[in-house]
Amino acid sequence: xxxxxxxxxxxxxxxxxxxxxxxxxxxxxxxxxxxxxxxxxxxxxxxxxxxxxxxxxxxxxxxxxxxxxxxxxxxxxxxxxxxxxxxxxxxxxxxxxxxxxxxxxxxxxxxxxxxxxxxxxxxxxxxxxxxxxxxxxxxxxxxxxxxxxxxxxxxxxxxxxxxxxxxxxxxxxxxxxxxxxxxxxxxxxxxxxxxxxxxxxxxxxxxxxxxxxxxxxxxxxxxxxxxxxxxxxxxxxxxxxxxxxxxxxxxxxxxxxxxxxxxxxxxxxxxxxxxxxxxxxxxxxxxxxxxxxxxxxxxxxxxxxxxxxxxxxxxxxxxxxxxxxxxxxxxxxxxxxxxxxxxxxxxxxxxxxxxxxxxxxxxxxxxxxxxxxxxxxxxxxxxxxxxxxxxxxxxxxxxxxxxxxxxxxxxxxxxxxxxxxxxxxxxxxxxxxxxxxxxxxxxxxxxxxxxxxxxxxxxxxxxxxxxxxxxxxxxxxxxxxxxxxxxxxxxxxxxxxxxxxxxxxxxxxxxxxxxxxxxxxxxxxxxxxxxxxxxxxxxxxxxxxxxxxxxxxxxxxxxxxxxxxxxxx
DNA sequence: CAATTCGGGGGG
DNA sequence: CCCACCCCCCGAATTG
Numbered sequence: 001x002x003x004x005x006x007x008x009x010x011x012x013x014x015x016x017x018x019x020x021x022x023x024x025x026x027x028x029x030x031x032x033x034x035x036x037x038x039x040x041x042x043x044x045x046x047x048x049x050x051x052x053x054x055x056x057x058x059x060x061x062x063x064x065x066x067x068x069x070x071x072x073x074x075x076x077x078x079x080x081x082x083x084x085x086x087x088x089x090x091x092x093x094x095x096x097x098x099x100x101x102x103x104x105x106x107x108x109x110x111x112x113x114x115x116x117x118x119x120x121x122x123x124x125x126x127x128x129x130x131x132x133x134x135x136x137x138x139x140x141x142x143x144x145x146x147x148x149x150x151x152x153x154x155x156x157x158x159x160x161x162x163x164x165x166x167x168x169x170x171x172x173x174x175x176x177x178x179x180x181x182x183x184x185x186x187x188x189x190x191x192x193x194x195x196x197x198x199x200x201x202x203x204x205x206x207x208x209x210x211x212x213x214x215x216x217x218x219x220x221x222x223x224x225x226x227x228x229x230x231x232x233x234x235x236x237x238x239x240x241x242x243x244x245x246x247x248x249x250x251x252x253x254x255x256x257x258x259x260x261x262x263x264x265x266x267x268x269x270x271x272x273x274x275x276x277x278x279x280x281x282x283x284x285x286x287x288x289x290x291x292x293x294x295x296x297x298x299x300x301x302x303x304x305x306x307x308x309x310x311x312x313x314x315x316x317x318x319x320x321x322x323x324x325x326x327x328x329x330x331x332x333x334x335x336x337x338x339x340x341x342x343x344x345x346x347x348x349x350x351x352x353x354x355x356x357x358x359x360x361x362x363x364x365x366x367x368x369x370x371x372x373x374x375x376x377x378x379x380x381x382x383x384x385x386x387x388x389x390x391x392x393x394x395x396x397x398x399x400x401x402x403x404x405x406x407x408x409x410x411x412x413x414x415x416x417x418x419x420x421x422x423x424x425x426x427x428x429x430x431x432x433x434x435x436x437x438x439x440x441x442x443x444x445x446x447x448x449x450x451x452x453x454x455x456x457x458x459x460x461x462x463x464x465x466x467x468x469x470x471x472x473x474x475x476x477x478x479x480x481x482x483x484x485x486x487x488x489x490x491x492x493x494x495x496x497x498x499x500x501x502x503x504x505x506x507x508x509x510x511x512x513x514x515x516x517x518x519x520x521x522x523x524x525x526x527x528x529x530x531x532x533x534x535x536x537x538x539x540x541x542x543x544x545x546x547x548x549x550x551x552x553x554x555x556x557x558x559x560x561x562x563x564x565x566x567x568x569x
Numbered sequence: 570c571a572a573t574t575c576g577g578g579g580g581g
Numbered sequence: 582c583c584c585a586c587c588c589c590c591c592g593a594a595t596t597g
Contacts, residue, residue: 228593229576247577249583270578273591300587302581309589312580337581379584386585393584483586487581517581517587 004072005043006050006143007036008136009057015039016136020050024147030136037064048072050143052094052134054167058174067506073167074142076296080163080430081149086423088433094134097142153429161546162428165492168499169295172512173303175502179511180288181310181321182329182523188280188320195316196272206272212265219258226265274309275317283308289321293515300484301430301491302517311516321565327525330510330532331568332559334494334518334540336361339381340555341490344548345427348406356552369403372396384408385486387415387479411482418481419474426488427548432481493547493555494518500539505532521565529561 004020015036021027033039040049040061048070051057061068079092090096091109099106134142153159197207205213216226220235229246236243241256248266251259283289291310295303305311313321323329335358342348343355354364366377380396382388384407388397401408417424424432494517501520502512510524510532522532540555560568 230594244582245576247583253582266578270591274579274589298587302587304588307589309579309591312578312589314579383585388585391584479585480587487587519581 003043003046004048004050005046006136006140007039007057008052008139009036009133010135011133017043018136018140024144026140036060037066040068041066050074050139052139054170054174058171059178062174062178068171070164071167071171072143072163073170074139074146076166076170077146077163078142079296080159080166081146081153083431083433084153084159084425084429085149086431086434088431094139094142095132097145098134098138101141101145154425155429158427159429161496162426162430162492165428165495165499166296166301168502169303169495172498172502172515173293173295176293176512176515177290179513179523180290181513181521182323182327183284183287183289184320184322185280185284185287187322188284188317189277191316191319192271192276192280196268196276199277209265209268209272212261212268215261216258216265219256219261224258226262227269232262271314271316274312275314279308287324295495299433300488301426301495302487303515315566318565321521323523323563327523328529328561328563329513329565329568330522330524330529330536330559330561331565332520332522332533332536332557333569334497335556335558337490337494337518337555338385338486339365340553341493342381342385342407342410342486344493344544344551344553345485345489346407346410347551348404348410351404351407352552356554358554358556365400365403370396370399384411385483387411387482389475411485414485415478415482418484419478421477424481424484426485426492428489428492430488430492432484432488489547490518493543496543496546497536497539497555500542501535504535504539508532533559533561 004024006018006020006026008016010016010032013035015033016030017033017039018026018030019028036057037060040046041064046069049057049068050072051074053075054071054073057071074094074097075092078094078097082088082090082092090100091106093107093109096106096109098104150156150159150163192206196209197211199206200210213224213226217223220239222235222238224235225231232246233243235258236254236256239256239258241254243250243254246262246266248263251263283291289308289310291305291308293303293305293310297304297306303311321329339351339361340355343351350368354361354368357364360374362378362381363374365381366372366374369377369380372380376393376396379393380400383391383393383397384400388394414424418432421434423434494515498512498515498520501522505512505522505524508524508528508531510522510528512520513523514521520536522536524532536557536559540557544551544553544555558569562568
């Protein structure tokens with residue numbers, strides 16, 4: 001039975017719960033229960049729990065071993081609805097939503113605390129505003145209003161689906177945080193030793209870095225600190241080589257004996273400081289790395305992790321991600337996710353046809369659109385999605401425009417809307433913050449603000465969008481909006497993929513342990529691996545139909561069943 | 570002294 | 582010369 005209940009944690013640690021009718025209004029008396037976990041555990045037929053925040057409730061339920069089928073996260077919904085209404089940046093707490101509803105002073109959102117290294121699940125939190133409890137009656141008032149606001153959305157069905165998907169993402173994130181990514185500290189140390197050599201007592205540079213620094217100094221004929229860009233630029237200058245920076249691409253073009261050890265030093269230095277022994281000490285406990293996933297951490301809907309650099313694990317370090325004995329990692333990577341999503345949202349017939357096959361999309365584009373090879377086709381497609389303005393790829397981009405006019409027009413339209421400060425939305429309705437009048441949130445998100453010299457609103461727009469008529473910042477906003485519709489719609493789809501996969505895994509021992517934009521890792525007993533592989537395939541196709549409606553576009557995955565993450569693909 | 574910015578490199 | 586987009590994280594340098 002599709003029962004829906006609401007739940008509010010009370011100050012004394014008890015909870016108030018109430019059943020809801022089909023209209024979302026209370027359909028029975030409010031009941032006070034002594035404990036959260038037992039209140040939920042004793043109602044296994046509830047199909048969706050409406051609560052204030054999964055970040056608050058999820059970890060406590062997981063600690064007690066209680067799983068919920070679905071949830072509705074009121075604060076996640078508030079964020080999405082505010083964005084959709086063009087009110088990006090207003091406080092999104094349930095208390096703020098209530099204040100807006102009642103006409104009272106709106107409390108600002110609390111600053112989000114950053115993760116502390118090695119912090120265990122946050123039972124102990126600093127005194128914070130967000131721990132203020134909201135009575136169930138107030139939560140239900142906010143919820144009822146949110147339902148009305150979903151009705152007023154541009155596409156109410158999609159907006160409701162978006163909120164459900166984001167709520168599912170919150171649950172998946174909480175469960176991943178609880179499970180952790182299997183991590184072999186001993187293997188990690190072996191990798192570090194192979195790459196960096198012995199550590200010296202006192203925490204100084206490991207042997208290999210010292211040697212490389214000496215090689216660099218020898219090549220210059222004087223002592224040079226390779227980790228100080230200013231020192232390196234000066235040393236090259238004294239050697240008669242002009243360099244503007246010490247970025248790798250620039251160094252690689254130089255003919256100088258210091259280049260090779262310098263590039264090697266920078267690569268290894270990075271591993272040492274960001275994923276070395278102290279990282280291991282800080283972030284790996286009991287055979288698990290817990291990066292604290294935050295669903296909806298970016299404006300496009302992509303996730304971030306809080307602490308530990310969880311979404312930037314270097315390839316060489318993935319050797320340390322190893323399944324438990326008798327278990328496997330199912331590593332699944334969506335094939336060419338973004339162009340497939342572009343095909344689905346633009347409905348460009350040519351691109352839909354190409355994306356309607358499981359075979360390599362970039363190869364197909366290359367075969368059809370121009371004489372160039374796959375690599376050039378990939379660059380042209382990414383150039384279209386990112387708003388490339390210069391470089392060799394522009395020629396191929398022109399060919400792409402001729403062959404897939406609807407697809408390019410779709411992102412061009414988004415770019416123009418972004419330049420003009422209009423709202424731009426993903427397929428399900430997540431909304432890109434407009435620059436004009438945007439609050440701090442937009443700036444934090446890296447959205448370029450308008451400058452006074454902007455010319456964008458005084459120009460008659462040609463039929464086809466062309467670059468070059470708007471201010472630098474307006475064009476930057478255009479590129480932001482152009483990419484937003486594709487990256488964000490891909491995030492919409494990925495959330496529904498995760499939601500579907502989570503439901504399948506619920507009947508198994510398998511656990512979702514990692515998610516990175518278009519890649520997911522499931523940790524499972526060996527005998528479940530084949531089922532998981534099939535579940536990912538099914539969830540991907542189902543997510544495609546749920547998100548975009550009937551579409552010929554396919555969403556294939558490359559999957560690998562491995563014991564070690566580094567052995568995938 | 571702490572807070573912010575910069576330069577460079579990691580992920581997609 | 583490399584690109585465009587979204588992020589995280591570090592140490593050093595700079596600023597308040």
